[in-house]
Amino acid sequence: MRVRQLESFVCVCESGSITRAAAILNIVQPALGSQITALEQELGVQLLDRSPRGIKTTPAGQYFLEEARDLLGRFATIKKNIKNFNNSEPGHLSIGLTASLSMLLAAPLAQEFNRQNWSAKVHIIEDISHNLPERIARGEIDLALAFDVAPHKTVDCTPVLMESIFFVTGPTTEFNKQGPIDLAELSRATFVISTEKSQIIQLVKQAMEQLHLPLDVTYQIESKQAIKGLIAQGTASAFLPYGVVAREVEAGTLIARKIANPPLTRTLFLLQPLAHPVFGHAEAALRIIEKFIAHLAENVAFELIEPTGQPRLYRGRASQP
Structure with missing residues (x-):
């Protein structure tokens, strides 16, 4: 099973057609069909129901689609993080915030990151809470703050603040x-x-x-x-x-x-990848975010959530208080 096969399978499922997927992937349709067939033969189960009106995932195919997306997200994260071992590459660090948090934190966070004079470029991204865990899982964002997120099997969601409505x-x-x-x-x-x-x-x-x-x-x-x-x-x-x-x-x-x-309150969560510890610039960014979270706790709208026997924010190498 190759990464290319996983990418092709996900593209076919999301486009709903092998023809459309072939155009998106810029490969000929028979080659794409052969990739999917080989994947089904390797797994020993039918993943797609094919008809003149398009394709649909079988129950096994739907399960495999979710797993394939998770695997591709992890591959993207590994590829991105491995560059941190090469000091010749400055790298990038992405921080996700909701719209309301962006109004409070985006400017001061950007100024603080700029003062660090890191080789890595820091990008602050605004998105809705619902989207941020998936973007962490896909490796598009390194760290995020989001409200009332559901548990995610590849993302560590740590409650840090309670916000009043x-x-x-x-x-x-x-x-x-x-x-x-x-x-x-x-x-x-x-x-x-x-x-x-x-x-x-x-x-x-x-x-x-x-x-x-x-x-x-x-x-x-x-x-x-x-x-x-x-x-x-x-x-x-x-x-x-x-x-x-x-x-x-x-x-x-x-x-x-x-x-x-x-x-009426809602819970603010710190999001980070679960599959690996943070390190380098991401670890330093976590410490900065913790400082800003403590500052938010002084705001009339927020109340700090104390940890329950676990380090409040950090995982892996960043787990020291």
């Missing part, structure tokens, strides 16, 4: 007081959201449904700036992470209140 309103609304606000009071507010699929909105809906409270979502706008403008006018309120509105709250154009009874 805030009720954000304008200074002219009836809710323009300081301090926490009970969830029950929010049944009287009108809300704007960016998407129904948001982690925060799902958390809010679940909490309000448990208390049999209505949720009035009148506006749906994908632009964060437009949402903040609507809130500042007093037209609607929103459920948002503090990082999204920190500047406006400090300027007094928006008001952010923690939600109480019950409090």
